[in-house]
Every structure is written in structure tokens, then in C-alpha cells.
Amino acid sequence: MTAEATSPRGLDLAALQRYFEVHVPDTAGPLRAELLHGGRSNLTYLVTDGHSRWVVRRPPLGVLTPSAHDMGREYRIVAALQGTGVPVARAVALCEDPGVLGAPFCVVSHVAGAVLRTHEDLHALPQADIDRCATALVEVLARLHAVPYEEVGLTGFGRPGGYLTRQVRRWRDQWSRVATRELPDLDTLHQRLAAEVPAESGAAVVHGDYRIDNAILDPADPGTVRALVDWEMATIGDPLADLAMALVYRDPAFDPVLGGSAASTSDRLPSPRDLAEQYARASGRDLGRLAFHLGLGYLKIAVIAEGIHARHQAGMTVGHGFETVGDAVPLLAAAGLRALAEGNPS
Incomplete structure (x- = not known):
């Protein structure tokens, strides 16, 4: 399989494809990705192969403050909270090797739903x-x-x-x-x-x-x-x-x-x-x-x-x-x- 879609900034889609094919067993086709939001915190991407949907998170670009944007910590807490009654996404994979995407990243399942970001969203x-x-x-x-x-x-x-x-x-x-x-x-x-x-x-x-x-x-x-x-x-x-x-x-x-x-x-x-x-x-x-x-x-x-x-x-x-x-x-x-x-x- 190959990643033919355009990579959004901060995400090498071809490299991610290779990683998914080894570490994410449900991968069934070429990946596509879009930036959900980024820069204020970790960069967040919606990734799909046309069948399944995942969320990939990586640190923002640029110089980072110490202890911030630790992908291992983020993944560990989501994995630990499975089954506790606290609603979280399903933990899928953690890559701490910066050689893959240029920074560590984690993968969780995509949870469909509504996010209220603005007054307009809420006031509806x-x-x-x-x-x-x-x-x-x-x-x-x-x-x-x-x-x-x-x-x-x-x-x-x-x-x-x-x-x-x-x-x-x-x-x-x-x-x-x-x-x-x-x-x-x-x-x-x-x-x-x-x-x-x-x-x-x-x-x-x-x-x-x-x-x-x-x-x-x-x-x-x-x-x-x-x-x-x-x-x-x-x-x-x-x-x-x-x-x-x-x-x-x-x-x-x-x-x-x-x-x-x-x-x-x-x-x-x-x-x-x-x-x-x-x-x-x-x-x-x-x-x-x-x-x-x-x-x-x-x-x-x-x-x-x-x-x-x-x-x-x-x-x-x-x-x-x-x-x-x-x-x-x-x-x-x-x-x-x-x-x-x-x-x-x-």
C-alpha cells in the first residue's frame, strides 16, 4: 500500500503509512489525513484508510518547554483509564521513536461526536x-x-x-x-x-x-x-x-x-x-x-x-x-x- 494523499503540515503520511502497516493491524488501505486542530497544544490529525478512523497526536512544531507535550504520558493515561468509567478513546499505538515522523506520536481510536469550541456552537x-x-x-x-x-x-x-x-x-x-x-x-x-x-x-x-x-x-x-x-x-x-x-x-x-x-x-x-x-x-x-x-x-x-x-x-x-x-x-x-x-x- 502507498500513501498518495497530500501530507498535512507536521505529518509525513508516507512514513505514517509504513508505521501503520506494521503496528496498526486494522489498516486496510492508503491513509489520508487532515489537521483537526494544531499549534495551541499538540497537533491533532484525523487519519483514515477509508474503512477505519484514528486520531494521531504529535507535539507542536518549534522549540518546546521541558516536560510539555510528552506523548508517552498522554498515551499511558488514556490506556490506564480504559474501563474505569471515565470516557476516553481506545488506545491504539505509541511511537516514541522520533525517526518516524520527526517527533514521538500516539494513535487512538476516533470517537465520533460533537465538540463545542465557540459561543456559536454552545448557543445553538x-x-x-x-x-x-x-x-x-x-x-x-x-x-x-x-x-x-x-x-x-x-x-x-x-x-x-x-x-x-x-x-x-x-x-x-x-x-x-x-x-x-x-x-x-x-x-x-x-x-x-x-x-x-x-x-x-x-x-x-x-x-x-x-x-x-x-x-x-x-x-x-x-x-x-x-x-x-x-x-x-x-x-x-x-x-x-x-x-x-x-x-x-x-x-x-x-x-x-x-x-x-x-x-x-x-x-x-x-x-x-x-x-x-x-x-x-x-x-x-x-x-x-x-x-x-x-x-x-x-x-x-x-x-x-x-x-x-x-x-x-x-x-x-x-x-x-x-x-x-x-x-x-x-x-x-x-x-x-x-x-x-x-x-x-x-
Whole structure:
């Protein structure tokens, strides 16, 4: 078999064909591929041989920050969560040899469904369906945090002890690597967080990037999550950090990262306070120190956005909609300082 179709940027289709013929037994014909989305996180491609459909994920182009875009971690977590009740795609193959595509990559089954990326996508639904979708996402997050990670083979996947201290240090270090400008608010936010690190609230599998457009929904029932995707930042850590990230994504300050209309920021979704209360009921966790986690979430997303902005300036992004990402960084840093000053979400 040969790959005659045009290769999308970042994916050598002929090389992928050779790999699939050896490592993916269901391959039955020449592969075709299209970029689903890319550049903001790992590059994601829909691949088909005309019979089966898969998703291939590889790191973005350009210089990467340490510990980010680890395809082995992403694949391992998806494989471990099979059968746990947390909806994920079927793990198919992991290639850690950069000689095949120029970078490691993983392959999972394609899960058909709806992804709500923009306000327009979300607002096409009746309010009752939006409310049911939000509730389902909170319940799935609580379910993820309840997975006995040692029992599913994730011992050593992360280091729960000292997680928050390492996160504060790591994201300040990442900033020093990707920053394209000086930003006093970000420096102050880091200093405040470093001085206020609380004890961990617990240890659980954390997604690390939990928001509505990282979920594939049943098109006939938006209250059913078919699969969570984009596990590149998953680890074992404090579950409140995961909740806080989901709440930070609810802030309109995040909008420029996704081109100005991120579904997660819609005011038709429940408020951050309502989402937090839903999670507390579903999980039974104490949210007393949530303000710190919110500040940390803002720091993390600000640094991620700056990294995307830096790659875009260097011409290393794939796709479109990157022109506004850099605008989000000062907004997010300022919002992080407000979160620490104001306490838990309102």
C-alpha cells in the first residue's frame, strides 16, 4: 500500500503509512489525513484508510518547554483509564521513536461526536441542554478524581507529594523560557503563590486542561460525554488544581487564546461559584483553599498562552487564529492576582 494523499503540515503520511502497516493491524488501505486542530497544544490529525478512523497526536512544531507535550504520558493515561468509567478513546499505538515522523506520536481510536469550541456552537443548544452538559462535565471530573490511580497502573505517573510547590516553580521556569516581554503582574502573581503554597488537598489523576472543548459529546444528548481528549498535561496531583483550571477557563480573560469566542467563557454556562458547588457535592471535597488554586491556574494558562504566542511569532504554529493569543497573557496574570485577593469564586 502507498500513501498518495497530500501530507498535512507536521505529518509525513508516507512514513505514517509504513508505521501503520506494521503496528496498526486494522489498516486496510492508503491513509489520508487532515489537521483537526494544531499549534495551541499538540497537533491533532484525523487519519483514515477509508474503512477505519484514528486520531494521531504529535507535539507542536518549534522549540518546546521541558516536560510539555510528552506523548508517552498522554498515551499511558488514556490506556490506564480504559474501563474505569471515565470516557476516553481506545488506545491504539505509541511511537516514541522520533525517526518516524520527526517527533514521538500516539494513535487512538476516533470517537465520533460533537465538540463545542465557540459561543456559536454552545448557543445553538437550548439552555436545558447547556445546563445538562455543564453538570455532566462536573460529574465526569469528579469521577476522574475518584479513580484509584495505583490500582489502574499509574503508580509513579506523578509525584503527589510537593505537587503544588513544584507547579509554582515549574510554571515560573516555563515563563523564563517562553517570555517575549516583561510582565510585572506575572512576576507578582508568582511571588504571591510561592509564599502561600498550602498543603495538598489529596492526590488523584488530574487532566490538567479540563474544559468543555476537550470533551466529545453525544450529538443527540449533550448531557453525555463520549470521551475526554487532550491528556498531554495529565499527572497525579491535587484535584483542586484541576477544578481551578476548569473555573479559570470560564473567565472571559481566556477568550483571546481561542480567537475571541471560547465556549468555556459563555455566560450561558453556570457561574464559577455554581460549578464549584456542583463539584463539591459530586466529589465531597473541601474547597476552602480554592483561591490559591485559582491563582495557580491563571499563572499556568498565562504561561501556556505566552508559549503559543512565542511560537506564532516564530512562524511555528499550524492553523489559524493565533493573532490574539498574546493579548490574553496580561489579562490572565491580572485575573490571577484578583483571584488571590478576592478569595473563592463568586
